[in-house]
Amino acid sequence: MTDLELEKFKRVLNDENLKLTPQRVEVFREVCNSDEHLEAEEIYLSLKQRKVNISRATVYRTMDILYQHDLVQRMDIGDGKWRYEHWLDCHQHDHLICIRCGTIVEFVSHQIEEIQQDVADKFNYKLLRHVHQLFGLCKQCRKTPMSVI
């Protein structure tokens, strides 16, 4: 977690009249220091392993604040769980997901972004955000026959 990140978090808490608590800082640190797409439960368990005992409720509540204020990004790959990734200084990107091993690759296409905007314009929608996920088999997994699953 960089100073910049912490500062930004403090500013958000301050602007929203929320308190800077050790629990909130630890949860934010956990997400900042990982490059994975983390589930709330994983964050909870990582903290626990580091002897930082914070309740699940607080983890969920903090992730909500972080998400609502754009300090983290979240995604849902259809299994009913949110996955979070740190987001500061990151540009928008989309995901390519291996349905067998779960590997997630990030991609960016300005061309697609332009077309998305055109589509929204065409239907008179004000475009606010999007979800774009490609599901398939990664290099490794496409080699292994399906029967091995």
Add this chain to the structure above:
Amino acid sequence: MTDLELEKFKRVLNDENLKLTPQRVEVFREVCNSDEHLEAEEIYLSLKQRKVNISRATVYRTMDILYQHDLVQRMDIGDGKWRYEHWLDCHQHDHLICIRCGTIVEFVSHQIEEIQQDVADKFNYKLLRHVHQLFGLCKQCRKTPMSVI
């Protein structure tokens, strides 16, 4: 529900050694006769209203068969519920969703499809399916000030 649709369903059931039961037919009919993006619970309630009492479990089980065999399409807009739409003779399309009123518009872009394929190729993934959703405000809702929510 067209004869063609029913035939296709019968063929699937037959191929999979599944039985043709009145419950399965009624659930399939319900989806075929709607142009909405239906939740399982909505299907259950619509049937109930028509005095067709089928248990939730059977609705869920039938939707699963239909989805697994490509007789319906399903989508998840991030609220933890699957929404189903009938699919026969339909080409692939994506969705533009109003975050205020929930209106869903379908769109197709061959250009985006090509780029998606290029992205998958680039990372050596075998592309199997994708999720592409644009979230925004529809023509009506962008007029109304946010404070009205």
Add this chain to the structure above:
DNA sequence: CTCTCATTTGAGACTCATTCTCAATGAGAA
């Protein structure tokens, strides 16, 4: 048409991610 039996159904228990409740604690303004 009847028999047989594996499949299917319904009712309700269960799962699991997430949210809620509420008493106890703590941040931070004065």
Add this chain to the structure above:
DNA sequence: TTCTCATTGAGAATGAGTCTCAAATGAGAG
């Protein structure tokens, strides 16, 4: 340091979806 609300933790509650199991039933065999 005091005061006051926001925050926390523990566990209950929620809700979509799945599972269990006894009873019912489709459909092939005779």
